[in-house]
Amino acid sequence: MRDFHYLEPRTVSEATAMLADHGEEACVFAGGTALILALRQRMMAPGVLVSLGQLEEMRAIRFDPKEGLLIGAMARHNDIARSKIVRQHYPVVAEMAGGLANPQVRNQATIGGNLCYADPSTDPPACLLALGAELTIKGQHGARRIPMDEFNVDYFTVAMEPGEILTQIRLPPPDQEVTTFYRRHLRTPAEHRPVANLALAVRNRGGAFEDVRLIVGAATPAPQLLDGVQDYLSGRSVTAEVAAEAADRAAEEMFPISDGRGDEGFRRQVVRALTRRLVAEAANLDWKETE
Amino acid sequence: MMAKNRISLEINGEAVEADVRPNRLLSDFLRDDLALTGTKRGCETGVCGACSVLVDGDVVKSCLSLAIQMNGCSLTTVEGLACDGAPSPLQKSFMECGGLQCGYCTPGFLMAASDLLARTSRPDVATIRKNLSGNLCRCTGYQGIVDAILDASEKMHGT
Numbered sequence: 001m002r003d004f005h006y007l008e009p010r011t012v013s014e015a016t017a018m019l020a021d022h023g024e025e026a027c028v029f030a031g032g033t034a035l036i037l038a039l040r041q042r043m044m045a046p047g048v049l050v051s052l053g054q055l056e057e058m059r060a061i062r063f064d065p066k067e068g069l070l071i072g073a074m075a076r077h078n079d080i081a082r083s084k085i086v087r088q089h090y091p092v093v094a095e096m097a098g099g100l101a102n103p104q105v106r107n108q109a110t111i112g113g114n115l116c117y118a119d120p121s122t123d124p125p126a127c128l129l130a131l132g133a134e135l136t137i138k139g140q141h142g143a144r145r146i147p148m149d150e151f152n153v154d155y156f157t158v159a160m161e162p163g164e165i166l167t168q169i170r171l172p173p174p175d176q177e178v179t180t181f182y183r184r185h186l187r188t189p190a191e192h193r194p195v196a197n198l199a200l201a202v203r204n205r206g207g208a209f210e211d212v213r214l215i216v217g218a219a220t221p222a223p224q225l226l227d228g229v230q231d232y233l234s235g236r237s238v239t240a241e242v243a244a245e246a247a248d249r250a251a252e253e254m255f256p257i258s259d260g261r262g263d264e265g266f267r268r269q270v271v272r273a274l275t276r277r278l279v280a281e282a283a284n285l286d287w288k289e290t291e
Numbered sequence: 292m293m294a295k296n297r298i299s300l301e302i303n304g305e306a307v308e309a310d311v312r313p314n315r316l317l318s319d320f321l322r323d324d325l326a327l328t329g330t331k332r333g334c335e336t337g338v339c340g341a342c343s344v345l346v347d348g349d350v351v352k353s354c355l356s357l358a359i360q361m362n363g364c365s366l367t368t369v370e371g372l373a374c375d376g377a378p379s380p381l382q383k384s385f386m387e388c389g390g391l392q393c394g395y396c397t398p399g400f401l402m403a404a405s406d407l408l409a410r411t412s413r414p415d416v417a418t419i420r421k422n423l424s425g426n427l428c429r430c431t432g433y434q435g436i437v438d439a440i441l442d443a444s445e446k447m448h449g450t
Contacts, residue, residue: 103421104351
């Protein structure tokens with residue numbers, strides 16, 4: 001690992017000022033679990049790390065009935081998994097955060113670092129997209145909010161400008177009629193990074209699906225909304241056959257990654273299985289009997 | 292060469308002040324600067340968990356941490372588990388239940404298990420296995436480790 005200066009701003013505005021001062025030489029440091037690996041492999045060699053570790057204001061998790069759930073970007077995955085507020089209002093998020101990577105990483109890595117690094121082989125983006133998350137991003141000249149839909153642009157690429165900091169993730173107040181499901185696939189239980197995951201939010205009106213949001217993650221360069229499958233499922237009464245058809249369409253519609261952890265065909269197959277199971281589960285069908 | 296930064300922290304109950312370069316890994320700081328060699332370097336890529344230590348009670352991987360991040364924190368390493376030089380109940384259970392063979396991964400497993408038992412007095416097998424998922428052992432097949440943690444939880448917290 002090359003040498004660098006380590007700065008610890010005490011406020012967000014101090015942090016953005018430091019980033020502006022050091023320009024391209026600077027890199028934001030959150031939990032460090034991904035960045036330290038990249039630094040050690042010399043994939044990156046910033047001269048200055050601006051650590052957000054002392055920004056207590058960015059660690060808070062709170063719920064506001066109008067705004068919804070507000071998660072500080074420096075909340076660690078275990079902070080989210082163990083938060084009573086998250087478990088009460090968004091159990092699917094608590095479960096996702098509590099299963100991510102491994103216990104040690106959940107105690108170190110932050111949700112904001114995870115999102116900004118944008119490694120596709122991870123859990124939060126697809127799940128947060130299904131829930132309609134909105135992100136607050138601060139720069140030297142003020143704050144802006146963008147929907148999660150616009151955040152993940154590509155492989156390791158997000159819609160942030162140099163010098164900006166992701167400060168907060170907002171999930172709108174839960175709609176009691178909408179249920180969100182999240183499922184991922186690991187090649188082996190010892191592997192900590194999913195080869196594919198799927199999030200489904202759906203309003204189940206007496207067996208018929210409405211307001212369907214279906215997102216595939218980890219198997220694609222960035223989380224992908226499966227519009228075609230969403231349209232197919234909308235207004236439909238879901239049977240085992242419908243779940244199977246939706247699964248075939250999902251495998252067809254996705255744009256998979258093909259790499260050493262799984263080639264394109266394998267990832268399509270995994271997404272097909274995940275889709276069939278998740279859609280069946282959302283319709284209260286036993287997916288094990290739908291073959 | 293970058294200037295060193297002064298950090299103050301507590302390790303196994305003792306106050307420590309040290310000057311570290313910002314790029315010093317916590318695992319290297321513990322082993323090479325403080326001679327606390329109970330913490331092992333295994334994969335050094337965050338996979339094996341041999342380097343696990345407790346930071347403010349939470350188990351973390353010291354190869355994925357910078358020493359400089361620990362300023363103001365309270366750390367426990369495997370050297371801090373023994374009580375007056377005698378093995379802790381958890382360590383005794385590892386010995387009695389076959390929770391180790393070569394022993395290289397053991398400090399990491401002990402720290403992960405310590406975190407778990409501090410939060411959950413009587414974990415079931417599924418919970419134990421989930422909480423060991425950040426640690427690899429190539430000798431035991433894990434069963435002895437799971438047995439040891441069950442045994443320790445019983446001895447520490449009753450039936």
